[in-house]
Amino acid sequence: MHIAEGIIVGLPAILYTLVGLTLVGWGASHMNAFAEALPDKKPLFGMGAAIIFFISLVPIPAFTGTTSHPCGTPLVAILLGPWIAIALTGVSLLLQAAFFAHGGFGTWGANVIALGFFGCLLGWGSFHVARRLGAPIFVAGCAGGLIGDVAVYVASGAILGNALAHAPNAQYSFGTYLGVIFAAYAPTQVPIALAEMLVTGFALRHAFRQRPEVFFELKIWDEHATDLRA
């Protein structure tokens, strides 16, 4: 999902960067509020950033002989809230661009929008919709992991398709680029999205069984639902 340095340049790169900075700034203000309300939980920021940094960088081999990355942002968004997770995504992507040749400074904003905004908001939203429908925590976590992962790659493909459709030697229209990109992504990314679905579900269920009080304190899960829904 990392769009490499040099693929988005000029005015679009500036606009994406401004949007990315706004999202990360908004997330940072939520981090301040979180830290004031729950000062003993501040180290969770480090843990969340490490989860996103590691999971979104680790290359997982898939069917096609290529590798791709899971996202990690849906899990962190469910644990800490979507806006805080977006801010942590911004920091992780900056480090990845600086030291791991993944993404880039010019494409940082575009990657924040795909991995952060869409992965966090749709992952977190799907988890809470499933929860309100009465799903157990494992199922709700699976919904968040799957939809968050798919959303990241749909957004990333759309941003890339838009950039390529307006490139000097564009080969296709925007719609055709979308088809080409998604057809190429699917064989590799669908199995990884399924794996992220299961990992998110199992991770949330295990964490909830080990430390349910943290889930109540962070308002991830309602206290009255513990006995029936775990």
Added chain:
Amino acid sequence: MRRTCARSVAVSTVALLVVAFWGLAPSSAQEDEPPFAGLDSAINESLAEEAGVPARDPYINTEAMGELWNLILLVAGGVCGFIIGRYWDRMFGRSKPQGG
């Protein structure tokens, strides 16, 4: 019963993915990419190159740093590991004492 069923589905899914991965990976890898190339380079960067906006080398090219990069990575890992170990209880809480 539901838990056993969910576990069976999960184990079957993982087993299916592993079998399919080992069975299909060598035959369908793209010829012009090294085995298990990243999706970013295999798709994003090749399409971008065709479109006339090739990806450029990163500003900090860690692949050209040789052993220095290993040193930085190991030191950073060690420092982060120490910090996580030192403040483990602040992230996950202390375990409750067992028994009396």
